[in-house]
Amino acid sequence: MQAAATSAAIRKLFGTDGVRGVAGDFLTAELALQLARAAAARVHSPGKPARALIIRDTRESGEMLEAAVAAGIAAAGGEALLGGILPTPGAPLLIKRHGFDLGVVISASHNPYRDNGIKFFGGDGYKLSDATEAEIEAALEQPPAVPEHPGRVREFHGALEDYLRALHERFAGLDLSGRRVLLDCANGATFRAAPEIFRRLGADVGVLAHEPDGRNINLDCGSTHTRRLQIAMQASEEDIGFAFDGDGDRVLAVDRNGVLVDGDELIALAALHLRHAGRLPGGGVAVTVMTNYGFHTAMREHGVEVATTPVGDRYVLEELRRRDWALGGEQSGHIIDRNFVPSGDGIAAALLTLEALGTGDLADRAAMEKLPQKLVNVRVADRRALEGAGAVHAAVARESSALAGRGRVLLRPSGTEPVVRVMVEAPTVEEAETVTARLVALVESQLG
Incomplete structure (x- = not known):
């Protein structure tokens, strides 16, 4: 039972932008090390240790996670190169310029400082695919492979200037x-x-x-x-x-x-x-x-x-x-x-x-004329229930038909919260608010 619970938890590590959570709580140094070791092992080949660039933002937890990620890469036999504080796009750019096999960015983007995150880029400069991230998660359930020789951790000087x-x-x-x-x-x-x-x-x-x-x-x-x-x-x-x-x-x-x-x-x-x-x-x-x-x-x-x-x-x-x-x-x-x-x-x-x-x-210089937009986050019992809410979908179809060629309606469940987002764009603020109010009331009655 414990193994099944652990497996289910591991399968939910990666979101749409890497692994993210409260540093030291969800995103621990131990987890960071395991993730980096598993990622480096995927690009390691005999006689050619993985070379990985690590950069971070300015959060106080960044140094801790940087050290853990570097240790994980070295534990897989790879070479971890520390680029220091650099914007996220610096990783794919330097990967392509210097031929790194892997890039690791330690950041939680626009989140508060208590959060942090780890996202991986492949040797082509693109973020890892969903399938590759799933393989990394699955690898955490297995004993890690022991390399013939431990790797190294070094400073990568000149990353900012590059x-x-x-x-x-x-x-x-x-x-x-x-x-x-x-x-x-x-x-x-x-x-x-x-x-x-x-x-x-x-x-x-x-x-x-x-x-x-x-x-x-x-x-x-x-x-x-x-x-x-x-x-x-x-x-x-x-x-x-x-x-x-x-x-x-x-x-x-x-x-x-x-x-x-x-x-x-x-x-x-x-x-x-x-x-x-x-x-x-x-x-x-x-x-x-x-x-x-x-x-x-x-x-x-x-x-x-x-x-x-x-x-x-x-x-x-x-x-x-x-x-x-x-x-x-x-x-x-x-x-x-x-x-x-x-x-x-x-x-x-x-x-x-x-x-x-x-x-x-x-x-x-106006390249476009924005339509008035109204967005409301409606708290619901189960965001997944939106898929089977026939009355809600029928209402969306009616409102969309009425706005055809003039605006639009969009309902979508949040990916992380018990919330359905109701968005309406219309030629006037009044119309956008009126249509939104009707849909919000219906979502609350059907899904609340």
Whole structure:
């Protein structure tokens, strides 16, 4: 019975973005070591120990987990190279540049400091597949293989400079002289890299939330708490502001008036720019089901094909690979440009935004017209019951038919909570709120 319970628990370690939880509680040093040892063993071959790059964000638990991951890789006979604090996209970029077999990022992205996470990248620079993650989980149930020789742990010097150099090479033609930019680094992994690359490209740079202490990552700052940046933009003379998240794979923008510009709008701006420049492979872009209806309208008007995926940047990336496209992302600010790196990269997306704007002003450049959106999280007894709720699906069909060509309705269960998300987009705020209220009441009565 105990073995079955342990097996069931192990099979639920990986979520949509690696293994994540409270550091020292769920995500212990012991678990980190086991995961890293199992992952390294998968890429180890006789006579060729796995070479793994490890990077992290600024959380106080990062050093502990970094040491545990490094020990796990060495215990499998591999070579662990410590790259230090670096934005998540630095891992796939450096993997490809230096021929690493494995990349490990220790971060919980936009979560509070108590959380941490471990995500793995393969030797091709892409996140490991669901099947490979399942194999790693299954390996934890077996005694670990003992290598002929233990591995090594070493510092990997110059990781930050390598990442900065790659950004500079990609945006070498971007002259930011005279641009006044305000950056919110979320006290996270971008606190050194972001200000430095903007300065190298000539910008006049102001910085917020760039003094990490291990506990202030994402605390009332960054892309999930943009109010501070918005207020600062209203009170300053900067031209544009960017807010990154804790691990640097997301970005949102704020114009000179303090107005927030989300991922949908930034992707739209980038898509039209790249298409005009002849650098939008396949003439298409991939986004998620949460992307605003106005985005689809704008892309249709400009002849850009749109593919829609489930929520999660890994699904966007899978669709881009399947279609051999380059650009995609999420409303939350995950923006992927495979022309540069196969991952969301907040700094690169911010620079791409400025490249798209040229000498223009973000406040005056609308690549799309957003429809009013109303989103309500409805607590339910069992989110899985939504699948068999015939009355709810019938109501969604009726409301969708009434909004056809003008807006849309989306109901989806949360992947982690007893919640059903009800989202409505309509031409007016009043209509969006009215339709949402009807659906929320029905979900509560049927599933509450």
